[in-house]
Amino acid sequence: MSMNRYDAIIVGSGPNGFAAAITLQRQGLATLLIEGDEQIGGGMRTKELTLPGFKHDVCSAIHPMAMASPFFNSLPLAAHGLEFVTPKYAAAHPLDNGDTAFLHNNLADTAAGLGVDGKRYKNLIKPVLEHWESLAKAIMGPLRFPEKPLNLAAFGLHALQPASWIANRFKTDQGAALWAGMAAHGIQPLSNWATSAIALVLSAVGNKYGWPVPIGGSQAIVNALLSYYRSLGGELQTGNWVDDIAALPSHTTLILDLTPKQLLGLKGLKFSPGYTRQLQQFRQGMGVFKIDWALSEKTPFKDVRCQQAATVHLGNTYAEIAANESASHLGKKVEKPFVLFTQQSAFDSQRAPVGKHTGWAYCHVPNGSPEDYTEEIEAQVERFAPGFRDTILARHTYSPAQLEAYNPNYVGGDINGGIMDVFQLYTRPTRSLTPYRTSLKNVYICSSSTPPGGGVHGMSGYHAAKTALKDHFDINPTL
DSSP states (O other): OOOOOEEEEEEOOSHHHHHHHHHHHHTTOOEEEEOSSSSOOTTOOEEOOSSTTOOEESSOOOOTTTTTOHHHHTSOGGGGTOOEEOOSEEEEEEOTTSOEEEEESSHHHHHHHTGGGHHHHHHHHHHHHHTHHHHHHHHSSSOOOOSSHHHHHHHHHHHTSOHHHHHTTOOSHHHHHHHHHHHGGGOSOTTSTTTHHHHHHHHHHHHHHOOOEETTOTHHHHHHHHHHHHHTTOEEEOSOOOOBGGGSOOEEEEEEOOOHHHHHHOBTOOOOHHHHHHHHTOOOOOEEEEEEEEESSOOOOSSGGGGGEEEEEEOOSHHHHHHHHHHHHTTOOOSSOOEEEEOGGGTOGGGSSTTOEEEEEEEEESTTOOOOOHHHHHHHHHHHSTTGGGGEEEEEEEOHHHHHHHOTTSGGGOTTSSOOSTTSSSSOSSSOSSTTBOSSTTEEEOSTTSTTOSSSOOHHHHHHHHHHHHHHHOOOOOO
């Protein structure tokens, strides 16, 4: 390894690691980004997991927050090769009774499709959509007094409620089911406080930007980030799993895209007893079980319009989804889990050989569960797309343990870096107004275990880097 002195070293090349590195490099600092794997990307990797020519997104696939993130919006990624395609529908939610609810790429069509629930949906989402730019800066970061407090207060009145409360306002199965699917992205019981927040954000972002698919796979996002980072003069090293900070080159600041579990296992970090206790008390959320398929054709949904949706939520009614998410949270294996399904090849011809397709899906499971959910996930797809099993050419599965082995940030298969309930929504991983700082003055944490949590948005990395810039270099960047 080069023994140059760096202003900052960043460990981990996921979206937050890159966001931290780019934020620092933009200010003229000398930075080194280190990745343990030979392939950069963290949760944004694309690989041939099944058969030659079938390109599968290993973790993240659809990117609702890519267009909505203030940080990503500040970057010239299109100039560095990144291109998105936006499916006709952001999300589809088929029901056993033959009805399907759709999250359209605009508010009016979504509301119109919900019939008598359209007005209720519009009243919930319109204020978030109209004030998204100011709200995004307020909610996608640490707790601070917002620029527009009245907008945030109006958002909070709904966002802090359990999703179950707002579901009771809907009169139709479609309205309640669509809400359940959005809220279930939070990977926790829908009766928990603040579970309405994720549903409000994903719905509004879908109505404003759609849920885009990166051409070439999620790897295309990180490739563009790398290209831009290098254009600024940033340095990258791969294939170096850091287990002792004493082995690192000389540096002023260290920013770690790691979870509390990894921080505690890293040699050379002598945290204070109080900080160490808080890291030890950090709570993980449910894990996921994931399947990738090589398929002979598009998935034969009963409602063919589902083929035009970026994501298809498979879980039937609100009541069924809520019951199964709660059971999984309590450590039980459920027969009909809530499944998130997408077929990127329907929108991006680069993903599979001509005439063939890819499929991608996961469900929420107890953290670290050793159970195989292949049958349960495929049965849920078959339930709404009879004949799906006949299209399977090959499959690849990831259990929670295998996901953690692939990316140590996914502790027990937890892709959100810790449960994002009301107690860990902003006070993550510690009870601090600036949770990116550790008890060591030159060491910071920028992973999804910090606000605003999981997702491909880069905001955790941006805020960690901004904190380090202010603390050590008297620089205060803004987006």
